[in-house]
Amino acid sequence: MASQETLKKFNxxxxxxxxDISKYVVCNCNNIEDVKDIIQNIYLEVxxxxxxxxxxxxxxxxGIAKNKVKDYYRFxxxxxxxxxxxxxxxxxTIKEIPSEIDIEQSTIxxxxxxxxxxxxxxxxxxxxxxFYLYYYLGLTMKEIAKSLxxxxxxxxxxxxxxxxxxxxxxxxxx
Amino acid sequence: xxxxxxxxIFAEKxxxxxxxxxxxxxxERKISYYKIIxxxxxxxxxxxxxxxxxxxxxxxxxxxxxIYMNDLTPENRDINCSLxxxxxxxxxxxxxxxxxxxxxxxxxxKKDKITNNILINIxxxxxxxxxxxxxVENHLHDYKDPTYYNKLLYQDENxxxxxxxxxxxxxxxxxxxxxxxxxxxxxxNLTLAIxxxxxxxxxxxxxxxxxxxxxxxxxxxxxxxxxxxxxxxKK
Numbered sequence: 001m002a003s004q005e006t007l008k009k010f011n012x013x014x015x016x017x018x019x020d021i022s023k024y025v026v027c028n029c030n031n032i033e034d035v036k037d038i039i040q041n042i043y044l045e046v047x048x049x050x051x052x053x054x055x056x057x058x059x060x061x062x063g064i065a066k067n068k069v070k071d072y073y074r075f076x077x078x079x080x081x082x083x084x085x086x087x088x089x090x091x092x093t094i095k096e097i098p099s100e101i102d103i104e105q106s107t108i109x110x111x112x113x114x115x116x117x118x119x120x121x122x123x124x125x126x127x128x129x130x131f132y133l134y135y136y137l138g139l140t141m142k143e144i145a146k147s148l149x150x151x152x153x154x155x156x157x158x159x160x161x162x163x164x165x166x167x168x169x170x171x172x173x174x
Numbered sequence: 175x176x177x178x179x180x181x182x183i184f185a186e187k188x189x190x191x192x193x194x195x196x197x198x199x200x201x202e203r204k205i206s207y208y209k210i211i212x213x214x215x216x217x218x219x220x221x222x223x224x225x226x227x228x229x230x231x232x233x234x235x236x237x238x239x240x241i242y243m244n245d246l247t248p249e250n251r252d253i254n255c256s257l258x259x260x261x262x263x264x265x266x267x268x269x270x271x272x273x274x275x276x277x278x279x280x281x282x283x284k285k286d287k288i289t290n291n292i293l294i295n296i297x298x299x300x301x302x303x304x305x306x307x308x309x310v311e312n313h314l315h316d317y318k319d320p321t322y323y324n325k326l327l328y329q330d331e332n333x334x335x336x337x338x339x340x341x342x343x344x345x346x347x348x349x350x351x352x353x354x355x356x357x358x359x360x361x362x363n364l365t366l367a368i369x370x371x372x373x374x375x376x377x378x379x380x381x382x383x384x385x386x387x388x389x390x391x392x393x394x395x396x397x398x399x400x401x402x403x404x405x406x407x408k409k
Contacts, residue, residue: 007198018190036188043197113183135177136184 032128041068361406
């Protein structure tokens, strides 16, 4: 059993670093579904290190995260999610994207969590990443673009197109 | 609403609290795995140590047997045997013999249980060799090799492990027909009851937690006592 002191330290670290670590993992994973497992592996390692009385800080945890992401995919089949839509007219569509994206207001009225999740998983992995960073972590498009090595317009395009497709998908599902 | 909804979807699928709980559970489970593995390893190690100790004990016993058996080769066995009698008669000894006291308690007791069942090295007079050492026999009566010295470890009907030494041309069964002891002898503070029937001498005794049965034929009293002295030596 872990001591109360270790548990307290761990809780503190977990709360302080979770968002940054999850952002790092999301940006570097090959599949959005792996994020949970990788984060769990990282924090298990952190917990183990705390039990050995190793002094922890954010950079140390990032070091662990880097190794764990590598380890996770080292012996594992890398699932590549194939895009279902064409990206031929990206340039044209990017121009049409309004600066304020509020399309989700009209698209997802009646939602199904599982349906949306499955849909996002079936798309390119970068789309799920963008969604996570944009909606869950609340990053700006600029920040997302920087984190994923994309242009801002690309990020916009992915968001816009996916939400549009998602809307059609959900309507069809009904 | 929908922004919140999408946030909720991710919050549900990559749940911070769920991950936290999994980590805590996993770490505790790993610790208990270590405990189980450690306990199992300890049990296996102890079992192995016991097994090895037992094995080594058996190997030691067998190697002792081997040494005795190598003492006598078939070619010189007859010569050694004939030599032995001359050596007995030439040796000097200072034993005392007297008539048996029926009320006296002798050192041999069948009720005593012994745990030491290893054949011990009995030093015999020089020139006298053991013919062979046999492993535990169930029936002493069936054992017959009357020509030479024999030493065997056997188990009697009460389960006692005994060393029997024979210098006799008769079987132990035949010698068992002698029912009453005729004399006692005191060698190194050990009082022995000696059974005699014409030229056959027999005795039973316990020395250093080991039971002995000694029988001889064609040895006179002095030679028989000398043989006993060679067995009963102070360490």
